[in-house]
Amino acid sequence: MLVEGIKSRPVYGGIAIDPFARRHIFALEGEGALALLDQKPALTATMLNRSEVLYVAAGPKGLDHDLALAALKPDRFWQGPTIETLLFRLRGSLSAATMSTRLYISGREGFIGQCMQVATDMGMDFSSIPTEHRGSLARRVQCVHCKGITDDVRTSPFKCSHCGLNLLVRDHYSRRLGAFQGVNVDAEEPGTAPQAEELFA
Amino acid sequence: MAIVFRQETFRDDFTYRNSPGNIRRFPFPFDRDEYMYSVNMEPHVRGQAGTVYESLIDVDEHYVAEMQDRALVLKEDPLRYQALPHMMAAQWDTLELLMEEQAAGYPEHFTLIRNGDRWRWINRPLGIDDTFTFGDRSTLPYDPFEYITRQAQGDFCIVDQRDGNLWMDAGMVTTQADWSLDFDIGMNFMEWHGPVPLAHQIGVFDRALKFLLNLQLGKPTRRFNWTMTINPRLDTSPENYHKWGPDRTTVTPDNVGEKVHLRVELQSLWRLPRSNAILFVIRCYLISMNELVTVPKWARRLHRVLKTLPPELVDYKGLTRYRDNTIAWLSKHDDGAPTSPGIFPD
Numbered sequence: 272m273l274v275e276g277i278k279s280r281p282v283y284g285g286i287a288i289d290p291f292a293r294r295h296i297f298a299l300e301g302e303g304a305l306a307l308l309d310q311k312p313a314l315t316a317t318m319l320n321r322s323e324v325l326y327v328a329a330g331p332k333g334l335d336h337d338l339a340l341a342a343l344k345p346d347r348f349w350q351g352p353t354i355e356t357l358l359f360r361l362r363g364s365l366s367a368a369t370m371s372t373r374l375y376i377s378g379r380e381g382f383i384g385q386c387m388q389v390a391t392d393m394g395m396d397f398s399s400i401p402t403e404h405r406g407s408l409a410r411r412v413q414c415v416h417c418k419g420i421t422d423d424v425r426t427s428p429f430k431c432s433h434c435g436l437n438l439l440v441r442d443h444y445s446r447r448l449g450a451f452q453g454v455n456v457d458a459e460e461p462g463t464a465p466q467a468e469e470l471f472a
Numbered sequence: 473m474a475i476v477f478r479q480e481t482f483r484d485d486f487t488y489r490n491s492p493g494n495i496r497r498f499p500f501p502f503d504r505d506e507y508m509y510s511v512n513m514e515p516h517v518r519g520q521a522g523t524v525y526e527s528l529i530d531v532d533e534h535y536v537a538e539m540q541d542r543a544l545v546l547k548e549d550p551l552r553y554q555a556l557p558h559m560m561a562a563q564w565d566t567l568e569l570l571m572e573e574q575a576a577g578y579p580e581h582f583t584l585i586r587n588g589d590r591w592r593w594i595n596r597p598l599g600i601d602d603t604f605t606f607g608d609r610s611t612l613p614y615d616p617f618e619y620i621t622r623q624a625q626g627d628f629c630i631v632d633q634r635d636g637n638l639w640m641d642a643g644m645v646t647t648q649a650d651w652s653l654d655f656d657i658g659m660n661f662m663e664w665h666g667p668v669p670l671a672h673q674i675g676v677f678d679r680a681l682k683f684l685l686n687l688q689l690g691k692p693t694r695r696f697n698w699t700m701t702i703n704p705r706l707d708t709s710p711e712n713y714h715k716w717g718p719d720r721t722t723v724t725p726d727n728v729g730e731k732v733h734l735r736v737e738l739q740s741l742w743r744l745p746r747s748n749a750i751l752f753v754i755r756c757y758l759i760s761m762n763e764l765v766t767v768p769k770w771a772r773r774l775h776r777v778l779k780t781l782p783p784e785l786v787d788y789k790g791l792t793r794y795r796d797n798t799i800a801w802l803s804k805h806d807d808g809a810p811t812s813p814g815i816f817p818d
């Protein structure tokens with residue numbers, strides 16, 4: 272599904288529920304809800320009683336999965352209006368978390384990256400956090416020149432939403448920033464940027 | 473013998489030049505007439521006088537000017553220096569190593585006096601005489617790593633070793649060949665080398681990582697890397713690519729000699745004693761084509777290397793726009809005679 276062979280890009284191995292965890296926190300965005308809903312047959316009452324589900328719908332065409340998630344009857348279900356509010360809530364949940372808590376993240380790559388930043392900032396090891404990519408291939412990109420981040424980039428090149436330079440989206444990913452790298456495509460001869468191509472639909 | 477430090481610039485009017493003596497000691501990186509990636513590592517041991525191996529941390533006539541250029545870069549963009557919080561022990565390790573090596577190699581320019589934890593550091597070329605407590609951050613004007621790398625030529629990365637991998641967790645990077653510390657900090661060895669073409673497939677990074685994980689204290693290792701740069705510009709960062717990128721369009725058949733520079737990195741890797749991290753020194757040397765062809769062997773060899781360079785490397789190193797002009801210019805200095813083995817001038 273994703274472009275293969277980008278060494279710096281995380282591997283999204285799936286969010287199969289860990290039966291040994293005492294607490295499960297799911298951070299889900301848009302179609303990421305399906306990564307949990309697809310496991311429904313295997314979810315026991317004990318698991319769900321120990322689960323906190325944080326959800327945000329994605330984009331205009333995102334199917335809303337809030338009812339289906341709530342119907343799982345987890346210990347807590349919370350739905351936020353934006354990714355930003357979810358990240359705030361996630362920070363709160365993690366700051367109160369105890370040993371043996373497992374965090375799971377699923378959604379678009381930019382969402383996974385931002386949740387991962389919250390978790391690693393709080394001292395969690397990224398390799399202990401299961402992730403699953405669901406939804407579009409749109410990329411979160413940092414402009415290497417002005418450092419501004421543009422979300423939901425579907426084309427390359429694209430215009431940096433901060434400094435306005437035409438950026439080529441490189442296949443180089445920073446987990447710390449939760450973003451791909453954007454580099455000015457017509458730096459050598461300004462005005463010669465190629466047509467934008469929709470590469471990350 | 474005391475080094476005479478040059479007053480020169482690496483930007484704007486580009487007054488950087490190598491003296492004839494410095495040309496002879498330039499670390500020409502090609503030991504044969506073609507180039508491909510390899511795990512080209514060898515022990516970093518002292519070599520002959522008149523080469524860059526004379527001291528293990530090399531100081532040359534460009535020292536003062538390079539430190540001034542670093543200060544300018546940091547003023548514009550402080551993120552060129554970064555260190556993650558767990559790297560403090562490695563920072564002190566690095567300060568110790570660079571002070572000791574510079575003082576040992578150039579006693580007329582640098583002096584380190586230790587009295588228990590009270591250290592006095594005298595850096596005559598930069599007019600510094602500081603006394604501080606080793607291990608106490610508050611006794612220095614900067615982080616120890618930033619403090620000493622504002623006084624040492626080359627870029628510096630400290631890589632932490634854990635989980636069978638190396639992690640880029642601190643750096644002072646102002647003279648880089650187009651990579652971003654701010655983007656790459658925190659990455660592991662495979663991740664930060666992600667964009668390099670061909671080398672992953674031929675297993676270079678697997679072998680290099682295995683080798684480095686076993687690097688021993690007191691046995692540093694070294695290798696060369698190289699690219700080309702238009703004008704003697706140290707700061708060819710991706711951050712400023714939109715400022716220096718246009719230089720690549722300015723090369724004409726008539727100005728190759730002064731504009732086009734071979735940029736060589738002498739990379740040395742050192743195990744650090746307290747932190748078990750590795751200090752990765754990326755020392756950059758620049759030489760114009762006019763200067764390079766004063767050594768006939770190098771002129772012949774560089775001409776042949778550029779002619780046979782794989783297209784992926786031409787692209788990755790950013791040579792595409794000026795490679796043909798450079799080859800044509802160098803061809804006038806290549807009579808087809810065989811070249812002697814090794815990197816040194818005949």
